[in-house]
Amino acid sequence: MRNKDTFIGTCLILLCGCAAHQNVHDRSGRERPTREYTIDDFMDTTRISGASFSADESAILVSSDESGIPNAYSISIQTAQRTPITTSTNESTFAVSCFPKDNRVLFTRDRGGDEHNHIFLRESDGRERDLTPGQKLKATFAGWTRDDRAFYVQTNERDNRFFDLYRMDASSFERTLIYQDTTGYQFGDISGDAQWVAFEKPNTTSDSDIYLYHVPTKAMKHITPHKETATYEVAAFDRASRWLYYLTNDGAEFTRVRRYELATGKNEDIEKTDWDIIFTYFSHNGKYRVTGINEDARTVIKVYEHATGNAVPLPKLPDGEITAVNISRSENLMAFYVNSDRFPSNLHVYDFRTSTVKKLTDALTKKIDPNDLVISDVVRFKSFDGLAIPNILYKPHQASAKNKAPALVWVHGGPGGQTRKGYSAQIQYLVNHGYVVLGINNRGSSGYGKTFFTADDQKHGREPLWDCVEAKKYLAALSYVDPNRIGIIGGSYGGYMVLAALAFQPDVFNAGVDIFGVANWLRTLENMPPWWESFKKALYQEMGDPSKDREMLRAVSPVFHADKIRKPLLVLQGANDPRVLKAESDDIVAAVKKNGVPVEYIVFDDEGHGFSKKKNQLTGYRATLEFLDKYLKAR
16 A cells, blocks of 8 residues: 555545635734635646656656646747647546657556556657557556667556566567566666666565566576565666665664665665655766655755765755756756645756756646645644654634634545645645644654554554544644534545544544545455555555455444444545445445435546546535535534
């Protein structure tokens, strides 16, 4: 569940409401007017992601939902003009990469959120071609070869449990098999000389290993033997194909950067901090190394000159943090996003030669004054056993001791996810309409060390849930919160926590919003997508084995205890969700209705695990706010 392609609860965007003006106090205590914005105002905001430089480095390929559905766009660096590359009206389409030597583009899409992604080619003349055709297969892009004449792809077409690695020629698109997987390895990186492939092998959600495959001899070598629980993750090969850089928390609480010398097997530390380092990688020619640090629920980026190890000064910007750095092949330009609580991610370009920055996008709609949005605070409270629980707290401008507000405990997905600082249109909309939101990082969340991360193993429905109960108590003690109007909301594993709270702690919360949450762990674990085979064992260790732990899993599955649910419930579900099947939501809705409890249920026929289309976001999140206003605020 803590891997890249697992239960990451994605409660994507935007809620609804009505326009109004109120006098409020800002963070300095000065009174000023603020406005409540409508759902249409928030829907004007654009989500932009990805950054691939064109061959001539005059433009950047991104994904944007400005048309109402994600598509690929090209943004001119000189003029900031956006040009659509794909124009899909029914399937979400995401940019993958520009071709390094011409104007062709790679992109990916599935069907209605079913996660059977294919890799597509967009020719220079606009024609599209599926490079990984077939039924019920999943394909992923795995990077370009050093000479840019080919790229690597993974597909599970041979056996839907495992991903084979291929080299695909960039002209003929003929494929050459590099590695056929029958074990459940997860691809990490391939060296520039194409001699070595690094794989990860999960043992549990908190323990993993790295294996090195030598392509010429077809020999596989385990390079991370260890005794105590530790994670080992592939980072990147260096430009000279001498070292493999990797991340590990072996012998420590937090993840650091180490490297392994391919010729000798020597290991050495490279970088460490008092927080988890979440990635490190090299620019195309190896001039720069980029590192990301998960520093108390926000990303801190560092760029180093690889030859000297000296830090490169990054541009100083007035607001927000730098994320998603991508350095051009010439190593003259750096694309990055700036994100803050009050602004969605905006694309910028930095020129190393002139030390100048250019902003290419302005994603927040002009209809919204960012000063009306809220800056969050990182807060902590002591849970039932004294464990400090970190949270992200949003206080509405209009909330005060004289004007007490309703509140929500917001539970992330995972279970090993993390609620982080940064722009969330969904949370900001709720807060704009008067709701205090506490994004809890209950035990088991990532980013706070190995011990905290493993503190929830096979304790779901109990200790992590009890943290949420303590979060409710924390909110109730705030002078500006109405203790009688506190609800709980979450998606995926967070949705499970919502259902667990209403079933196992039925008197604590006043209402719940479940967004594609697990109701029956037995069914979910028995019906995992086949491509999760590589970490099935790890998932069983985290949650329980359905063949061995049936009674325990039944005891923590809300659907079997739904007769205890007495508080109003809203459920949102994608019909094509391969992770949390629609049957999960069908069953919990039917069971709760038998109690005579108000239940509202919305299913999106063209979505999966997460809602990517604006029309569905508008429908779902309008219903969310109306539900909360009716059953929580109106109390």
